[in-house]
Amino acid sequence: MDRYHKITFAILGLMILMNIFYFVRLENKISTQQEQIQMNFGQVLNQSTNSIYREVDSIRESNKWISDVNYDINSDESDHDEVQMELDWSFNEVESDAEISLMYRERESDWIQVEAEHLEGNRYSATLKVTPLKEYEFQIISEGQVSRTSEIQPIPSDLYRPAMLISHEHHSGDDFLIIGFEHEDQRNIPYFDIENITATYQYTDGSNEKKEIVRGELPSVIEDDEGYTVNDPGLYYVVVEPLNDVLEVSLKVEYSGGFVQEGTVYPEDIDFYESFPGKN
Structure with missing residues (x-):
């Protein structure tokens, strides 16, 4: 093989190696960009999802009729067979002349209705009597020009049961x-x-x-x-x-x-x- 062909083949080999090198770099760069795009997309998706959840929670909270429910035990009026609880709550909105009451029951039993006491503003309270080893639930009722009933909620049983060892x-x-x-x-x-x-x-x-x-x-x-x-x-x-x-x-x-x-x-x-x- 003469000198001319040797130089030609050398140049061609060099060009092939350079092309392989550039292709590898290009592939790495594309892979890096794809990873970055996926990462950015994931962050944007997470931010959008969190934003949606926050908005849904905000709407749900603003649409709540009953809020800030508190429980208290009246130990002076309680004994080992029957615990007297004071339950108080706030309405987000309620008719000024509505009759407010609370209904509670042992699970799957008949409802017991008690009249609620108006404390101040939209805040009311009611007295319940529960047995320590039973499970109870309650709902709140407003009767006025428009009658309205809250969702049925459980009364936390750990409030009126013995604390376990x-x-x-x-x-x-x-x-x-x-x-x-x-x-x-x-x-x-x-x-x-x-x-x-x-x-x-x-x-x-x-x-x-x-x-x-x-x-x-x-x-x-x-x-x-x-x-x-x-x-x-x-x-x-x-x-x-x-x-x-x-x-x-x-x-x-x-x-x-x-x-x-x-x-x-x-x-x-x-x-x-x-x-x-x-x-x-």
């Missing part, structure tokens, strides 16, 4: 387990107070043992990784030791109003939390 913390070692239980109730209702907690231990040898659990009492001092003791005076402690000898631990929580929460807390605690306090 719940697991708060766990500490374990080679041969022991400590479960700390918490009971928080700011309602100051005496008949919802915990009166007694009994732990029943079932051992692998077939024997049983009952132990009274007292708030803040821990049989031995246990320290965490930072050297702080785990004994919290506000918790109820169940100590499982030695682990190989304990088959099961169950708790019975007795409230002053006669309510009981009972179930297994070791090795599993599912049935304990599914057993909402019932009556003795």
